[in-house]
Amino acid sequence: MASHLPPKPIPQHSTATAGGMAEAGHHHPRPRGLMRWLLTTNHKEIGSLYLIFSLVMFFIGGIFALVVRAELFQPGLQLVQPEFFNQMTTMHGLIMVFGAIMPAFVGLANWMVPLQIGAPDMALPRLNNFSFWLLPVAFGLLLSTLLMPGGGPNFGWTFYAPLSTTYAPPSTTFFILSLHIAGISSILGAINIIATILNLRAPGMRMMDMPLFVWTWLITAFLLIAVMPVLAGVITMMLMDINFGTSFFNAAGGGDPVLFQHLFWFFGHPEVYIMILPAFGIVSAIIPTFSRKRLFGYASMVYATAAIALLSFLVWAHHMFVVGLPLVAELFFMYTTLLIAVPTGVKVFNWVATMFRGSISFEPPMLFALAFVVQFTVGGFSGLMLAISPADFQYHDTYFVVAHFHYVLVPGALFAILAGAYYWLPKWTGHYPNLRLSQWHFWLSVIGVNLTFFPMHFSGLAGMPRRIPDYALQFADFNLVSSLGAFLFGASQLIFVLLVIKCVRGGEKAPAKAWEGAEDLEWSVPSPAPLHTFETPPEFQPKQH
Amino acid sequence: MRTLLVWMAGGLFSIVLAPIALANGWNMPVGVTAVSRDIYSLHMIIFWICVVIGVIVFGAMFFSLFRYRHSRGAKAATFHERTSVEVIWTAIPLLILVAMAVPATATLKTMYDTSEADLDIMVTGQQWRWRYEYLGEDIAFTSNLGTPRDQISGAAAKGENYLLEVDEPLVLPVGQKVRLLLTSDDVIHSWWVPELAVKQDAIPGFVNENWVRIEEPGTYRGQCAELCGKDHGFMPVVVEAVEQERFEEWMAERKVAASQEAAGVDREWGMDELMGRGEQTFGAVCASCHQPDGSGNPPVFPALAGNQQMLDDIDWHIDRVINGVSGAAMPAFRNTLNPVEIASVVTYARNAWGNDAGDSVQPSEIADRLAGE
Numbered sequence: 001m002a003s004h005l006p007p008k009p010i011p012q013h014s015t016a017t018a019g020g021m022a023e024a025g026h027h028h029p030r031p032r033g034l035m036r037w038l039l040t041t042n043h044k045e046i047g048s049l050y051l052i053f054s055l056v057m058f059f060i061g062g063i064f065a066l067v068v069r070a071e072l073f074q075p076g077l078q079l080v081q082p083e084f085f086n087q088m089t090t091m092h093g094l095i096m097v098f099g100a101i102m103p104a105f106v107g108l109a110n111w112m113v114p115l116q117i118g119a120p121d122m123a124l125p126r127l128n129n130f131s132f133w134l135l136p137v138a139f140g141l142l143l144s145t146l147l148m149p150g151g152g153p154n155f156g157w158t159f160y161a162p163l164s165t166t167y168a169p170p171s172t173t174f175f176i177l178s179l180h181i182a183g184i185s186s187i188l189g190a191i192n193i194i195a196t197i198l199n200l201r202a203p204g205m206r207m208m209d210m211p212l213f214v215w216t217w218l219i220t221a222f223l224l225i226a227v228m229p230v231l232a233g234v235i236t237m238m239l240m241d242i243n244f245g246t247s248f249f250n251a252a253g254g255g256d257p258v259l260f261q262h263l264f265w266f267f268g269h270p271e272v273y274i275m276i277l278p279a280f281g282i283v284s285a286i287i288p289t290f291s292r293k294r295l296f297g298y299a300s301m302v303y304a305t306a307a308i309a310l311l312s313f314l315v316w317a318h319h320m321f322v323v324g325l326p327l328v329a330e331l332f333f334m335y336t337t338l339l340i341a342v343p344t345g346v347k348v349f350n351w352v353a354t355m356f357r358g359s360i361s362f363e364p365p366m367l368f369a370l371a372f373v374v375q376f377t378v379g380g381f382s383g384l385m386l387a388i389s390p391a392d393f394q395y396h397d398t399y400f401v402v403a404h405f406h407y408v409l410v411p412g413a414l415f416a417i418l419a420g421a422y423y424w425l426p427k428w429t430g431h432y433p434n435l436r437l438s439q440w441h442f443w444l445s446v447i448g449v450n451l452t453f454f455p456m457h458f459s460g461l462a463g464m465p466r467r468i469p470d471y472a473l474q475f476a477d478f479n480l481v482s483s484l485g486a487f488l489f490g491a492s493q494l495i496f497v498l499l500v501i502k503c504v505r506g507g508e509k510a511p512a513k514a515w516e517g518a519e520d521l522e523w524s525v526p527s528p529a530p531l532h533t534f535e536t537p538p539e540f541q542p543k544q545h
Numbered sequence: 546m547r548t549l550l551v552w553m554a555g556g557l558f559s560i561v562l563a564p565i566a567l568a569n570g571w572n573m574p575v576g577v578t579a580v581s582r583d584i585y586s587l588h589m590i591i592f593w594i595c596v597v598i599g600v601i602v603f604g605a606m607f608f609s610l611f612r613y614r615h616s617r618g619a620k621a622a623t624f625h626e627r628t629s630v631e632v633i634w635t636a637i638p639l640l641i642l643v644a645m646a647v648p649a650t651a652t653l654k655t656m657y658d659t660s661e662a663d664l665d666i667m668v669t670g671q672q673w674r675w676r677y678e679y680l681g682e683d684i685a686f687t688s689n690l691g692t693p694r695d696q697i698s699g700a701a702a703k704g705e706n707y708l709l710e711v712d713e714p715l716v717l718p719v720g721q722k723v724r725l726l727l728t729s730d731d732v733i734h735s736w737w738v739p740e741l742a743v744k745q746d747a748i749p750g751f752v753n754e755n756w757v758r759i760e761e762p763g764t765y766r767g768q769c770a771e772l773c774g775k776d777h778g779f780m781p782v783v784v785e786a787v788e789q790e791r792f793e794e795w796m797a798e799r800k801v802a803a804s805q806e807a808a809g810v811d812r813e814w815g816m817d818e819l820m821g822r823g824e825q826t827f828g829a830v831c832a833s834c835h836q837p838d839g840s841g842n843p844p845v846f847p848a849l850a851g852n853q854q855m856l857d858d859i860d861w862h863i864d865r866v867i868n869g870v871s872g873a874a875m876p877a878f879r880n881t882l883n884p885v886e887i888a889s890v891v892t893y894a895r896n897a898w899g900n901d902a903g904d905s906v907q908p909s910e911i912a913d914r915l916a917g918e
Contacts (some may be wrong), residue, residue, distance in 0.1 A: 064906075074705060076699045083842065150844050156772045162749065163732040163774060167874050248864045251750025252871070257733060258748060292615065294625040322735060322744050322770075324753035327657045331650060338642040342635060349634045354604045357622040361615040362755065370610070374603060381595035390652040391626045393744045394573055397735060397770040408832040458571040465770045468778030470697060472709045472766075512693075532690060 025164055026284045038133070041125035042531060043110050046132050048428070050107025051421075055136055055497070056340035057099035060143070062490050069452075069486040072479045077470055086154035093157025098182050099139050099274070101409065105278040105418045106189050107133075110215045112424060113193060115522035115529065118202025123195035131188035147173035148201025156467060160437035161249035161260040165241040170241060176235045178401075182273030183228045188219035190228075197221075198330070200522065201222035202540040208299065209542045211520045215302050219309045223274050226313075227267040234263040249426060258323055264509070265316035274310045275409060276306055279376075279416030280347055283369045285520065286423050286491040287351050290366035292517040294543070297350040304343035304350075311340045312425030321392040330389050337387040348377055363515070364438035368419035371411060379407030382457065399478075406453045411446070418445075418496070426510030429503050430528035435497040444492035451485025519543075569576065574739050577761045577786075580626055580897070581708035581742030583652045591645060611724050659754045662724030666715070670727070670734030670747035671832060671876060673776035680726075684799045687881055689712050689829045690779045694837070697779075709766040712829065714783035719759045727753040731876055732774060738767035738782055759786040774874075776833050807915055810884045810908045816892070819905055825894025826886045830895075834874065839898040845874055850898040861903055884911040 031039050067088045071079050080088070106531060110128065114121055122128045145152035150169035153159065166174060197218045201210070210218075237260075240246040247253025249260045280301075288295040295301065317325060317333040325333075349374050360366075382404040382532060386395050425433050459478035464471055471479065499500040521540065525533045575585045613619040667678040671687075671748035678685040694702040704710070717723050727736055727747040737744040745755040759765075770779035787795065814822075828837065834840045840852035847854060855862045866887055869877035878887060888908040895902035 050882075075703060077697050077698065082778065085778075086775065088734045097888050141776075154774075160733055160772070165771065167732050196647060202743070234757070251748075255750075257750065291621065293621040294623070295626075298629055299626070302629050307652050324748070324751060327653065330653060333654075334649065335646060338646060341642060342638050346635055348602060348632070352602060352609065353630070354625075355606060355609040355613065357619075358609065358613050359615045359619040359621040360610055360613050370606075373606065377602065382600065384595060385588065385591050387586055388591050388649045390649055390656060391591065394584055394588070394739060396740055396744055400776070402618075461573045462571065463574070463767065465737070465768050465778075467772040468768070470708060470778050471704060473705070473707050490863050502640075 021190050039129070040120075043114050043122045043125070043128065044428075044529060044531060046122075047107045047110030049132050050103050050135075053132075054102075054104035055097050056098045057103070057139060058521060059493070060096035061092050061100055062493065064095065066486060066490050066545030068092060069483040071469055072471070073483040074480065075471055075473055077271075080469070081227050082469045083151060085221070085373040086467070087152045087155075089467055090153045090156050091142075091146065094142065094153065094179075095139070096409075097157060097271070098179070099135075099142075100274045101413050101417070102186065103135060105217075105220070105274050105275070105413075105498055106186075106193075108213075108278065108282070108420050108424075109189075109193055111523060112426065113196055113214055113217060114535060115207060115427075115525065116214050116520050117197060117200060117522050118534050118540060119196060119200035120532065120534050122192050123199055124192045126191050131185045131192065134181050134185035134188075138178045138185065141174055141181070142178040144372055145174050146224075147206075148174070148175055158264060159238075160264070161241070162239060163256050164250075165238050165249055166337040168242065173239065176239045176242075179235050180232060183216050183232050186224050187228045196227075196522070202534070202537045204540040206542070208302070209540070211281070212282060212284035212295065212298070212301055212305075213278065213281030214306050216277040216284075218303050220277045222314065223270045223277075223309055224415075225328055227270045228275075230263060231267040234260065235266065237263075257431075258320075261320050262316070263325060265319045267315070269316040270309070270312045270318065272408070273308060275413050276363070276376075277309065279372065279413045280305065282416045282420040282423070283351065283372050286365045286369040286419055287354050287373075288371075289423075289515050290363060291355050291360050291520070293354060293358040294354075295350070296353035297329050297346070300346055301350055304346045305342040308340060311336060313344070315340060318387060318389070318392070321389050322396050324508035334389040338384070341384050341387070344380055348373060348380070359517075363368065364433060364435070364442060365419045365423035365515075366444045367439075367442045368415050368422060371442070372415045372419060375407055375415065375449070379404055382407065395421060397466050398460035399464045399466060401458040402466055403456035403460060405452050406456070408433055410453065413451045415445075415449075419502075423515070425524070426499070426504050426514035427522055427525075427527050427529055429447050429507075430510055431507035432510050432514070433499050433503045434507060437495055437502070439490060441495040441499060443493070445489060448489025450489065452489055453483050453485075455479075455481045455485075572601075576740045576742050577759055577763065577765070578741055578757055579760075580652070580656055581740065582759075583655070584742045587649055588839045594641060594645065600605045616809040633871075650847060655707055655767070656755075659724050659756045661722065663721040663754060664718065664723045666717075666725050666746060668715075668724060668725050668727045668736055670729040670731075670736065670773050670780075671881060672731050672874070673769070674815040674830070674881075675736065675782060676714075676881060679796070684803070686713050686799075687830075688715065688783070690776075690781060692779075697774070704806070708779065709768070709781045712768060714764070714785040716785045716787060716792060716795050718758075718789045719762050720789065720793060722756055722758045724754060724756045727755065730881075731874075733767050733771050734773045734780070735771035736767075737782055738765050740765040741767075741784065744770055754879065759784075762786050762788060762830055765885065769813055779833070781857070790906060796818060805881060812909075814888070814907060816896075818888045819892040820896060821889075822885065822891035824897070825889075826882065826890040826896075827893050830878075830882065830886075831890065837898070839894065849894050850900060852900075856895060856900060856902045857903070859891070859895070859906065862895070863906060863911070863914065866891055866917075867911075879915060882917065884908040887911045905916045 030036060071085055073352060077252055148171040150171060152171055155164040155168060155177045197214055237248040241248050241250055247255035249255050249257050251257060274396060284295055314336045316338040317329060317334060386392055422433055455478040459475045461473060464475045510527040512526050521538060524538060562699045573585055573588050575582055595661050607741045610685050631719045633645050665680040667680055669676040677688060688711045692708050696703050696707060716750045727745050728751060729747040729749045734747040735744060736747055741757050743752050765784045767782040768810040769777055834846040841848035867879045869875045883917055884907040895904060
């Protein structure tokens with residue numbers, strides 16, 4: 001076995017690798033109170049900061065969504081004016097994508113990647129601190145635009161030019177700055193994750209021994225590094241158009257508004273995989289644990305993830321089927337988009353095959369993971385339908401699309417994050433989450449999410465466009481159900497907050513190996529995980545193939 | 546056990562619910578063109594493929610959840626890969642997708658064939674109305690939202706076609722191939738009528754093409770589909786498809802009306818006349834940004850009531866209306882409004898809501914100015 005091992009990358013003695021953290025931990029008194037959190041370089045503390053931050057953003061973005069749903073409760077303008085409605089849809093999208101889902105995955109990576117590969121900390125602890133603390137700055141700035149004259153961003157989270165340049169409110173420059181800061185944070189975080197995974201694995205752990213959460217995050221991190229600079233580029237071009245008289249996207253000055261969309265979606269499509277690949281990793285850890293059986297097709301899972309990541313660079317213009325692309329481009333992007341269904345299907349089949357002839361139990365993490373598989377697949381199906389370019393001429397920019405991406409992102413990515421939280425809360429806090437509350441949270445969330453988003457398929461097919469503050473009377477019933485569902489879903493997330501607080505304070509004590517079928521390295525350290533783990537690298541035994 | 550039953554019921558529910566819902570008309574409209582029917586059948590084929598895959602995958606999953614429960618003492622097997630199975634479930638979806646791509650490609654080719662059109666219509670999106678120009682026919686007009694404001698605010702009961710009605714619909718002949726040339730004066734809009742299965746972005750600086758051959762006379766309603774600012778939701782499209790003879794009559798009527806309007810340019814208009822006409826035009830075109838009472842919505846949409854710069858300088862005021870403000874939200878109305886409308890709306894803004902400039906401008910002056918520029 002030893003002859004197959006790669007050369008050991010870095011000597012893994014605690015004081016050498018742990019660097020600043022060990023210094024702060026061992027030679028100086030640790031700062032207390034606020035300074036402890038401002039200055040921390042510990043991956044567990046930073047992971048917690050990321051998770052708390054994303055939870056706060058999730059509720060802020062959720063309140064914006066509820067403003068939207070309240071206005072759409074019935075036809076007519078009742079609560080808000082169209083200007084403010086557009087700010088709410090835009091801010092909801094931006095906050096959820098960049099402030100809630102992405103930081104939540106980074107938080108999980110911070111906590112779990114070092115624990116899963118047997119590393120003492122992230123490879124670049126100070127950078128880790130910096131990339132977190134950029135986020136409150138970025139999102140504080142973004143939220144402050146709502147109070148500026150002319151209001152905040154009102155052009156949709158896709159901010160198509162020239163609506164977001166020539167016709168944008170004055171606060172757009174601040175929006176651009178905040179997105180730059182959040183983008184830098186993402187790139188630094190991605191560099192850190194790659195450096196950690198490539199250099200700090202426990203001796204004996206080869207790449208193909210890594211848990212899938214680590215694999216999916218490694219691939220996600222490369223996606224981030226590839227596309228975040230494209231986003232930075234396109235918003236810089238906007239900045240120039242707005243403030244320095246250039247005409248990148250201004251047709252009157254010889255510019256090209258469609259160029260914006262190509263650049264945006266070259267970032268934007270990989271971005272949607274950035275929000276789903278780590279979810280695949282979490283679910284691939286949970287399903288085997290509660291099926292008490294090894295993940296089916298580990299290698300094909302890794303290859304499928306890589307294939308999805310590569311294909312994600314070749315499908316961007318399926319967001320632009322009605323922009324007036326040439327026929328050849330239309331066909332190319334239809335074919336590549338259909339192709340993505342193949343590796344995605346492999347993943348779903350592998351999860352089902354893992355459950356087949358397992359020994360299955362239904363603890364809260366498993367419930368969320370199972371709901372993920374079903375509902376993500378529903379989102380995949382509507383994605384397949386949207387890929388058929390002629391049909392997309394009907395679906396495009398309707399509530400059918402809204403239903404599609406919310407199925408992938410809410411009962412998809414978000415449920416995977418919640419599954420991960422339930423799975424690892426015993427490791428983080430040393431206590432099991434309250435079972436009753438977990439079940440209430442799960443069932444109300446499932447009901448709420450489907451009541452909200454399933455009717456949107458029908459309102460879209462019936463002809464309701466996205467991003468409208470008021471609608472024709474035939475859409476009224478669907479919208480009423482969606483709004484009721486949204487309030488149910490929003491309210492049931494308060495149960496989760498209560499549950500986490502209770503879990504931190506007490507509850508049934510969890511052993512090191514909190515789940516009977518769990519196998520990865522994180523279950524070899526005590527629960528709760530002490531501040532410093534794996535100061536000497538663990539013995540890693542690869543599974544027998 | 547109870548949990549499982551709920552799961553099964555839920556799974557079954559969603560698998561059964563979706564087809565029932567679609568069969569009962571909660572579905573994409575079949576539409577009234579050959580292309581719309583092709584698209585509808587593609588939509589249904591891919592939908593049924595998804596249903597079948599869903600039944601198999603979720604069936605296998607729920608079977609496993611039910612059959613291999615830990616609580617029933619199930620012992621886990623140890624297999625964790627099988628190359629043959631993995632190859633099969635990679636290959637079969639691939640074949641299904643190829644089978645799906647073939648008819649989709651054929652339909653797309655038809656949709657892209659805009660050649661040999663009988664009639665060309667230029668469709669221009671503008672915040673927040675559509676302008677239609679019958680190329681070579683000397684007919685052009687603007688189509689604004691027809692729903693009164695008090696229906697939107699809830700002060701009046703909502704009509705049957707709430708938000709899907711316009712002051713002047715696009716009139717098209719049935720049986721003819723009509724080519725649509727789409728562009729925009731400001732931001733990106735998207736012209737969409739579900740029954741015609743035409744959705745095409747209208748982009749400033751570009752001219753996009755699409756086409757439609759309507760088979761049945763009728764009124765077909767749609768909306769702008771691309772977020773285009775504040776009143777994106779209040780920018781409907783209404784197409785009235787009529788028989789060829791009726792279409793020709795309509796064109797003749799339109800031309801007579803246009804020549805009468807043109808004649809109005811040369812005569813002297815009284816103050817009351819200008820104010821009356823101006824109020825109409827302001828309500829249809831200007832009020833969505835500058836508000837019916839001229840209070841605007843600063844800083845993006847300036848107030849007109851008490852706007853000193855505007856009141857002091859009528860030339861500046863006229864220039865703003867004709868040429869717009871480059872780099873800001875105010876569009877140029879030189880092509881959208883005729884001289885009578887420009888003269889009356891300028892006069893109105895100078896003398897309404899407490900504004901007391903007292904001056905006015907004649908349509909003939911505007912016409913001279915437009916000709917001179």
